[in-house]
Amino acid sequence: xxxxKRVLLKLSGEALAGDKKTGFDEETVVKVAKQxxxxxxxxxxVGIVIGGxxxxxxxxxxxxDRTKADAIGMLATVMNCxxxxxxxxxxxxxxxxxxxxxxxxxxxxxxxDRANKYxxxxxxxxxxxxxxxxxxxxxxxxxxxxxxxxxxxVLAAKAVDGVYDSDPNKNPDAxxxxxxxxxxxIDKKLGVIDLAASVxxxxxxxxxxxxxxxxxNSIVNAVFGEFTGTDIIVE
Numbered sequence: 506x507x508x509x510k511r512v513l514l515k516l517s518g519e520a521l522a523g524d525k526k527t528g529f530d531e532e533t534v535v536k537v538a539k540q541x542x543x544x545x546x547x548x549x550x551v552g553i554v555i556g557g558x559x560x561x562x563x564x565x566x567x568x569x570d571r572t573k574a575d576a577i578g579m580l581a582t583v584m585n586c587x588x589x590x591x592x593x594x595x596x597x598x599x600x601x602x603x604x605x606x607x608x609x610x611x612x613x614x615x616x617x618d619r620a621n622k623y624x625x626x627x628x629x630x631x632x633x634x635x636x637x638x639x640x641x642x643x644x645x646x647x648x649x650x651x652x653x654x655x656x657x658x659v660l661a662a663k664a665v666d667g668v669y670d671s672d673p674n675k676n677p678d679a680x681x682x683x684x685x686x687x688x689x690x691i692d693k694k695l696g697v698i699d700l701a702a703s704v705x706x707x708x709x710x711x712x713x714x715x716x717x718x719x720x721x722n723s724i725v726n727a728v729f730g731e732f733t734g735t736d737i738i739v740e
Contacts, residue, residue, distance in 0.1 A: 509728055511550040511624065513651035513659045514541070515643070518559035518585055520664040520718035527559055533719070534589055537662075538596040540724040541629060545598060549728065550624045552654055553631045554647040555589060557581030575639035582643060583608060586633035599628040605637030617653050624654075644702035652709045659706075659713040660727050661698075666717030667735035668697045684736040687713075698737075706739060713737035 516537065523530025541551055560581040566574065583604060590600040601623045603615040612633060613619060623630045635646040651659045665673060666681070668690070673679040687707045690698060697715060698706065706713060714727045716734025726732055 509549055509657045511552070511654065511656050512544070512728065513552045513554065513647060513654065513656040514724065515647040515659060515661040516553060516555045516585075516589070517663045517718060518556035518581070520662060521555070521585065521589070522559035523719075529559065529585075529588060531592070534592045535596070537589070537718070537724065538593045538598070540722060541593065542596050542598055543725050544728060545627065545629065550627075551629050552620065552624075552650060552656065553586070553589070553629060554643060554650055555582055555585040555631070555633070556643045557585060560584065572639040575635075575641075579634045579637070582635060583612065583633040586631040587611060590629070590631050593629055599626065600631060601628050602631040602633050604632075604634035606634055608634075620654050630654075642699050642702065644699045645705065648698075648702045648705045648709075648711055648713075651711050652705070656711070659711060660724060661713055661715045662718035662724060662727075663697075663715060664718065666720055666723075666733070668695060668715055668737075670695070682735050684738055686738045690737065706737070710739045712739050 521530065521533055522528055523533045544551055557578045561577050586602045590602055593600050602612040603620060604612040605615050607614060620630050632650045635641060635643055636649055647659055668682045668685065669679040671679045687703055691700065691703050714732065714734055714736055716723050716727055
């Protein structure tokens with residue numbers, strides 16, 4: 506892959522929680538910040554989408570209407586982005602959080618022009634709140650924002666270190682893929698990226714690298730080499 510100029514980094518909420526499984530593990534977030542700082546120091550522009558699973562998942566309660574449950578999930582991603590962006594600031598980076606809906610003075614309203622303005626000022630831009638509508642996952646949000654900002658690649662940092670043919674937490678013999686096409690993800694129903702996001706990814710030829718956030722220096726390695734996750738091929 507040619508030198509990347511702009512990337513969209515997707516961080517798993519669960520991975521940010523570390524061993525606590527909920528909330529934030531500050532040591533983990535600081536490690537992420539230090540890695541992203543290495544990218545920005547080399548002139549790579551970084552946009553970030555964060556899941557909300559460390560606080561809330563769509564299936565957290567079966568008693569709540571799906572639209573309301575998804576609204577809670579969107580707000581969880583806003584909390585995550587505000588927190589992580591502040592940790593980034595302690596590591597010397599300028600940041601801004603954009604959302605598809607008004608959040609008072611906490612965030613700015615998303616537009617491509619506004620994102621590009623912040624990128625031109627060497628800021629790390631956080632895209633919180635998903636796409637602002639229920640029934641769409643943060644997978645859709647990450648692919649959509651990557652397409653909108655014309656990112657070269659999506660870096661999906663998860664709690665699991667790649668794509669497997671079955672759940673590695675349940676099957677010790679699960680096989681990890683070094684690479685596979687987005688069509689194979691759809692055909693094999695692997696579920697690592699949901700169907701709506703997979704189709705969006707395929708139609709717009711947005712490459713994705715999936716890897717484990719907790720692997721040492723995994724974000725930097727995904728950009729500069731020694732990548733040990735799974736490459737999603739879209740050509």
